[in-house]
Amino acid sequence: MDLPIEVPAGGLNWTPRPKGNRILITGGAGTVASLITEQLSKSYELVGIDAAPIENRDFAETHKADLGDDALLDRLVQDADYVLHLATGAPGGKQGIYATEMDATNRILASAIAHGTRRVILASSNHAAGWPERELIAGTGNGHVKPCHLPRPDGLYGAAKAYMEALGRFASDSSGLPVSVLRLGTMRNSMSLQELIDSGEMPHLGFGEFREQRLRRTWLTGNDLVEILLEEFAAKEPYRLRYATSSPCQDQWDHTVYSG
Numbered sequence: 001m002d003l004p005i006e007v008p009a010g011g012l013n014w015t016p017r018p019k020g021n022r023i024l025i026t027g028g029a030g031t032v033a034s035l036i037t038e039q040l041s042k043s044y045e046l047v048g049i050d051a052a053p054i055e056n057r058d059f060a061e062t063h064k065a066d067l068g069d070d071a072l073l074d075r076l077v078q079d080a081d082y083v084l085h086l087a088t089g090a091p092g093g094k095q096g097i098y099a100t101e102m103d104a105t106n107r108i109l110a111s112a113i114a115h116g117t118r119r120v121i122l123a124s125s126n127h128a129a130g131w132p133e134r135e136l137i138a139g140t141g142n143g144h145v146k147p148c149h150l151p152r153p154d155g156l157y158g159a160a161k162a163y164m165e166a167l168g169r170f171a172s173d174s175s176g177l178p179v180s181v182l183r184l185g186t187m188r189n190s191m192s193l194q195e196l197i198d199s200g201e202m203p204h205l206g207f208g209e210f211r212e213q214r215l216r217r218t219w220l221t222g223n224d225l226v227e228i229l230l231e232e233f234a235a236k237e238p239y240r241l242r243y244a245t246s247s248p249c250q251d252q253w254d255h256t257v258y259s260g
Contacts, residue, residue, distance in 0.1 A: 014176040017081065017116035021045055024080035026067060026108070027087030028054045032123065034189045035222030036229070047076060050087070067104040077111040082233060083120045090157055101160035102167075109171040109179070119178040121232055122168050126183050126218065126243065126253065128161040130154030133252065137204075144251060147183070147241045147258035165241065172239040180232040183253075185220035185245035193219045217252060220245045 021044045025033055028048025037046055037058035047061045048054045049072075054062040065072050067087060077083060085108055089096030105122065112120045126133070131152035135141030145152075151162035161183075168179040188196055196219075197212050205211045224246040232240065237259035248255035 014113050015116050016118050019118065020081040022047065022080050023082045023084055024049070024076050025059075025084045025086060026050070026104070027085075027123075028056065028059060028062060030086055030088075031189045032086050032184070032187055032225070035187060036226050039223070039226045040229070044082075047080065049073070049076060067100060067107075070107065073104075073107060074111045074115075077108060077117060078115040081118050083108060083112055083117055084123070084229070085120065086123045088123075094156060097157060097160045101157075101164050105164045105167050109167060109177065113171060113175045113177050117177070119180060119233060119235070120168070120171075121180045121182060121229065122164055124161045124165050124181050124183045125158065126185060127154050127158030128165060128183060130158050136252070137206075137210075142251070144254070146254040147243060147256065148260065169239055176238060178235070178238050179240075180235065181239075181241040182228065182232070182244040183242070184225075185218040185243070185253075186215060187220050187222070187225070217247050217250050218245050219247065 023040065023044045024047045026049055027033055029050035029052040033048065034056065037056055040046060041058040046059045048056070048059040049063045049065055049067070051064070051066050053064050063072060063076070067073055085105060087100050087104065089098070089100030092099070109120060128151050129145050129149065131154050132141055132145045133143050134154050136143030151165065153159040153162050165181050168181050171177050172179040186196070191199065193215065197215050205214055225244060228244050239259060241258045243253040243255050245253065
């Protein structure tokens with residue numbers, strides 16, 4: 001089923017469904033989902049979809065399916081009060097990124113408009129505005145960026161996330177659909193922050209004091225993400241964009257919420 005987002009000729013066309021507690025989570029087998037479902041399942045009925053098996057009993061319902069399954073995705077969105085789009089196609093290279101960050105996002109938003117989803121939350125990334133950090137690493141800038149600044153992607157993945165953000169803003173502006181965009185920081189389900197600092201991951205950050213400061217600044221725990229999600233579920237603004245880390249007081253990533 002083709003569900004393009006189109007500017008409605010007669011004005012806003014989103015009408016919220018009656019309030020409920022069902023959340024559809026794409027990427028349900030992924031790292032981010034594994035860190036938040038236990039808490040969310042205490043207050044919400046969770047439905048997960050992922051191309052990989054979801055071995056997580058916090059979900060009331062799971063589907064092993066690709067997001068390219070239009071009929072299934074539309075049905076799941078139709079029954080959801082909120083959609084949390086965590087899936088990423090990054091492991092599949094440029095084709096995977098196009099299929100998930102771009103095409104699937106478009107279809108999720110269109111379905112959400114049609115079915116009155118109360119809010120869609122899009123998992124973006126700091127890489128959508130990662131060029132200032134590249135300048136910081138190179139010693140040519142201070143790395144400071146606000147969510148209201150224009151995107152400055154630091155690669156194809158970041159450019160796809162910027163596209164995702166633009167789709168969310170367009171869907172919200174054109175229909176009235178509430179959309180939240182979260183530029184997620186660094187999350188791991190198999191190691192602590194200190195273990196990540198001591199590891200060989202992210203070699204582009206180098207090693208030593210800069211690496212430690214950067215990872216402490218960008219680290220995001222499941223508990224803190226849940227708090228942020230609860231704020232977004234309750235938000236009134238039709239569009240919100242924010243950074244999401246466990247260290248909101250910092251000089252580089254401004255954590256104010258942009259809703260202009």
